[in-house]
Amino acid sequence: MxxxxxxxxxxxxxxxxxxxxxxxxxxxxxxxxxxxxxxxxxxxxxxxxxxxxxxxxxxxxxxxxxxxxxxxxxxxxxxxxxxxxxxxxxxxxxxxxxxxxxxxxxxxxxxxxxEMGRVVTGASDPVVLYVSGGNTQVISYSQDRYRIFGETIDIAVGNCLDRFARIVMLSNDPSPGFNIEQAAKKGSQFVELPYVVKGMDVSFAGILSNIEDIAKEKLEKEECTVEDLCFSLQETVFAMLVETTERAMAHCGNTEVLAVGGVGCNKRLHEMLSIMAEERGGRAFTTDDRxxxxxxxxxxxxxxxxxxxxxxxxxxxxxxxxxxxxxxVLVNWRGSEPKEPAPKQAVWAPQLPES
Structure with missing residues (x-):
């Protein structure tokens, strides 16, 4: 066919x-x-x-x-x-x-x-981190549906990155996110930004407003560079995404994670997901811009x-x-696929302070 x-x-x-x-x-x-x-x-x-x-x-x-x-x-x-x-x-x-x-x-x-990510990478039953200019969702398959375990409560992570690129006048060719990624590799100073995780959901609008104010204030005084801000923004928002994705993997007992969407091309995000998955005895699947x-x-x-x-x-x-x-969407083409038992590392529990 x-x-x-x-x-x-x-x-x-x-x-x-x-x-x-x-x-x-x-x-x-x-x-x-x-x-x-x-x-x-x-x-x-x-x-x-x-x-x-x-x-x-x-x-x-x-x-x-x-x-x-x-x-x-x-x-x-x-x-x-x-x-x-x-x-x-x-x-x-x-x-x-x-x-x-x-x-x-x-x-x-x-x-x-x-589905494109699954067929290209060979991932069988991954928790999916779907990150793009218009969408940010943590997804897992169950009973003929792709269930959303967490998502953005305001703007998508790709939209946050794109709008920051406009603030600092980065090129849109080939994409703002790609140019932020390249600039972030040259950043050396971490500028603290809000870290907004609410249960399984994330928020990026406040981070964008905050870094816009920082850019206006600190770039003029040369207290940091555009590269520093790109580095700081990437590290913060990706850490938020990896945290919620790991929690979904623990909840579902999955050992695989798959990154899809335009922001899913980012090599730093690949690295962070891979570290997290390997520490859990699992594997991260990613694809390129094609x-x-x-x-x-x-x-x-x-x-x-x-x-x-x-x-x-x-x-x-x-x-x-x-x-x-x-x-x-009724995902009736997947059926009841068997899942491998989760390794012991997949059991998630909050770290409580010693009494």
Whole structure:
């Protein structure tokens, strides 16, 4: 079976062609990049997607060396994401489905990240740390659903990083997060920031406000550098994420952790997750920017899993939504997968002071 997938929930437009065994035949992408100090607006991002989507579909078909007749279904991102860009891909998917007489499958963007991460890394039943510009969730599979164990209560970690990059005028090419990561490697002074973990949830809005004030005050006085602030921000927010992820692993008895989403490309986050997992007798799984960052292949592959298990989106319901929860999707393609027993290190308990 073959599927074509269209992804355009944010500033990255991707088209991919994938076999049901996970073989990626093509995975092309074009990113809308704005000047330093600015973000991407829905209207402008939608215009970018309209400009490039047809040529990306043609390129994906050409690189996959297939004909449209060979496709079994057309898959597209139903949500969550930005309204304007999502609508562009939904319209194109409906057009292709009617033109090529193929069934449609609307795919949850978050679930697609998870399934792409699983097939690329070989992780069987991991706790998932899903971190991107629009989403921050700690997830584990149970009873035909991806259950959310913790999440941000305000803005996503990727949004926090992107907005800080605008404050210090870092380039958006190839992405603000990547440039923060490179600058953080040169930082030497740790600037203390708020550490906001509330149970299994995290908060980043206050950290962003705090570091903005610090940047205005200390950068002018040359008491620290932009590199120091990038280093401090990364260390703080990643420590928060690793803490909640470890707690979910202990609760679920999992020995595997998988990082997905655009921020999941960050090498420092990989390192911190690996240290945590190894100390628990487990393993961390990560991917590179080909599969972590939004792409069409993840939509095509997840759409095939859904299509093979009876999920088809009628043309009249082939819409999109900005709010589409990860745990709303019936994940009936996984079934009841056996889990290995958790090692002794996986038992988590609070460290109480000696009386």
């Amino acid at each position: 073959l599927a074509l997938g269209l992804e355009g929930s944010a500033n990255k437009l991707g088209v991919g062609v994938v076999r049901e065994d996970g073989t990626i035949l093509s995975n092309v992408r074009h990113t809308f990049v704005t000047p330093p100090g600015t973000g991407f607006l829905p209207k402008e991002t939608a215009e970018h997607h309209r400009k490039y989507v047809v040529q990306l579909v043609q390129q994906a078909i050409r690189e996959a060396s297939i004909k449209p007749d060979e496709l079994d279904c057309i898959c597209y991102t139903k949500g969550p994401g930005m309204g304007g860009p999502l609508r562009v891909c939904a319209v194109v998917a409906r057009m292709l489905a009617q033109m090529w007489k193929k069934p449609l499958v609307g795919v949850n963007h978050c679930v697609a990240h998870i 599969y972590c960052i939004d792409n069409g292949a993840m939509i095509a592959y997840t759409g095939l899993l859904m299509f093979r298990n009876g999920h088809v989106t009628p043309l009249s319901e082939a819409t999109c939504t900005q709010r589409f929860r990860t745990d709303e």
